[in-house]
Amino acid sequence: xxxxxxxxxxxxxxxxxxxxxxxxxxxxxxxxxxxxxxxxxxxxxxxxxxxxxxxxxxxxxxxxxxxxxxxxxxxxxxxxxxxxxxxxxxxxxxxxxxxxxxxxxxxxxxxxxxxxxxxxxxxxxxxxxxxxxxxxxxxxxxxxxxxxxxxxxxxxxxxxxxxxxxxxxxxxxxxxxxxxxxxxxxxxxxxxxxxxxxxxxxxxxxxxxxxxxxxxxxxxxxxxxxxxxxxxxxxxxxxxxxxxxxxxxxxxxxxxxxxxxxxxxxxxxxxxxxxxxxxxxxxxxxxxxxxxxxxxxxxxxxxxxxxxxxxxxxxxxxxxxxxxxxxxxxxxxxxxxxxxxxxxxxxxxxxxxxxxxxxxxxxxxxxxxxxxxxxxxxxxxxxxxxxxxxxxxxxxxxxxxxxxxxxxxxxxxxxxxxxxxxxxxxxxxxxxxxxx
Numbered sequence: 515x516x517x518x519x520x521x522x523x524x525x526x527x528x529x530x531x532x533x534x535x536x537x538x539x540x541x542x543x544x545x546x547x548x549x550x551x552x553x554x555x556x557x558x559x560x561x562x563x564x565x566x567x568x569x570x571x572x573x574x575x576x577x578x579x580x581x582x583x584x585x586x587x588x589x590x591x592x593x594x595x596x597x598x599x600x601x602x603x604x605x606x607x608x609x610x611x612x613x614x615x616x617x618x619x620x621x622x623x624x625x626x627x628x629x630x631x632x633x634x635x636x637x638x639x640x641x642x643x644x645x646x647x648x649x650x651x652x653x654x655x656x657x658x659x660x661x662x663x664x665x666x667x668x669x670x671x672x673x674x675x676x677x678x679x680x681x682x683x684x685x686x687x688x689x690x691x692x693x694x695x696x697x698x699x700x701x702x703x704x705x706x707x708x709x710x711x712x713x714x715x716x717x718x719x720x721x722x723x724x725x726x727x728x729x730x731x732x733x734x735x736x737x738x739x740x741x742x743x744x745x746x747x748x749x750x751x752x753x754x755x756x757x758x759x760x761x762x763x764x765x766x767x768x769x770x771x772x773x774x775x776x777x778x779x780x781x782x783x784x785x786x787x788x789x790x791x792x793x794x795x796x797x798x799x800x801x802x803x804x805x806x807x808x809x810x811x812x813x814x815x816x817x818x819x820x821x822x823x824x825x826x827x828x829x830x831x832x833x834x835x836x837x838x839x840x841x842x843x844x845x846x847x848x849x850x851x852x853x854x855x856x857x858x859x860x861x862x863x864x865x866x867x868x869x870x871x872x873x874x875x876x877x878x879x880x881x882x883x884x885x886x887x888x889x890x891x892x893x894x895x896x897x898x899x900x901x902x903x904x905x906x907x908x909x910x911x912x913x914x915x916x917x918x919x920x921x922x923x924x925x926x927x928x929x930x931x932x933x934x935x936x937x938x939x940x941x942x943x944x945x946x947x948x949x950x
Contacts, residue, residue: 532675534652539945542679548672551628560590563619567602569610593620599637601628607666612644639684643943690949698935705924716917723906724863749898755891758850765843774798778841783815783830799840807840812857814848819884826885827873829864858907
């Protein structure tokens with residue numbers, strides 16, 4: 515769903531003088547950015563409110579930012595004062611554009627503060643322009659170095675041509691985009707919520723099948739676990755330690771990785787229920803390592819460490835041998851005793867909610883969340899007969915496939931809406947569509 519960047523026949527246009535803008539309406543001006551904005555650095559106001567420069571919200575009070583933001587301590591004399599309506603250039607501007615300030619306050623001296631030179635430059639119009647894909651592409655010409663992000667040099671950027679629509683048209687563009695973007699954002703929000711509900715439904719179906727089976731009339735027994743309740747009476751309830759062997763992965767220096775034999779990474783496990791047949795990593799493993807850290811059909815890999823507890827103990831089942839492969843030290847391999855757990859059942863069993871709840875209760879958090887073999891070995895496992903495991907897995911594969919398809923369709927719809935929004939903003943702020 516793309517907007518074709520063409521003008522109405524009645525619209526008189528002219529060359530803007532720069533490739534990124536192309537043709538602009540004849541009543542628009544295009545001037546170098548240094549004539550529209552100036553760099554500003556005011557310091558020595560330590561009592562002002564601390565702000566954060568974010569890509570999603572602009573420049574806002576730090577109390578609004580929902581993450582583990584480290585609050586500065588000590589002398590704030592060197593922090594820059596920024597006012598509502600100013601813009602900030604950050605180390606992430608090369609990918610997300612410039613940020614509009616919504617509150618007076620202090621930001622890190624690492625940022626560049628820009629002030630408008632005229633009240634005829636409507637802040638919200640330039641907010642849309644500076645976050646547009648077209649402008650972000652222009653920023654690439656002003657990158658001067660690489661650190662944690664990429665520095666944008668205002669000295670270089672100041673020579674880039676910027677559009678100046680008449681003030682009334684700037685306001686009209688803002689009004690048009692506010693309404694259109696709000697409608698698109700609401701549609702995206704609804705589809706995101708639908709995806710969330712589908713994923714919850716998927717987990718409920720898996721949880722029911724791997725703890726109750728497929729026969730609602732089967733005799734039941736107490737599982738001994740509060741949050742599970744009863745399980746079929748003919749199922750065995752075992753600890754993971756009793757039905758297989760465990761192995762931590764390879765931990766080597768950076769030079770060991772990047773070339774060589776297949777190597778199963780943390781991401782391969784975290785992002786997949788079924789281990790990819792071609793792992794994403796490579797490692798310079800020898801025959802001894804490939805034997806000790808082998809990857810075989812029936813293996814189940816668990817994420818061993820992360821910065822947050824919710825990301826440890828995520829499981830991924832291997833459905834086929836991967837020749838010469840080894841695996842990461844951020845993972846633990848569980849290799850079931852042959853004939854006890856079918857890989858197709860393991861795919862769903864170890865990714866189910868009851869496993870997540872178990873680890874959430876027991877995981878050790880120091881500076882990072884970590885899963886040790888001792889805890890993993892204590893995981894309770896419900897083991898139906900192999901034939902029943904396969905039947906449960908077939909049923910779950912069928913129903914989850916339909917849910918996954920529905921999720922994929924909605925994700926594609928969201929991508930289309932976001933593409934449309936991007937095209938809409940680009941076309942409006944560069945005058946390619948008429949809004950008044």
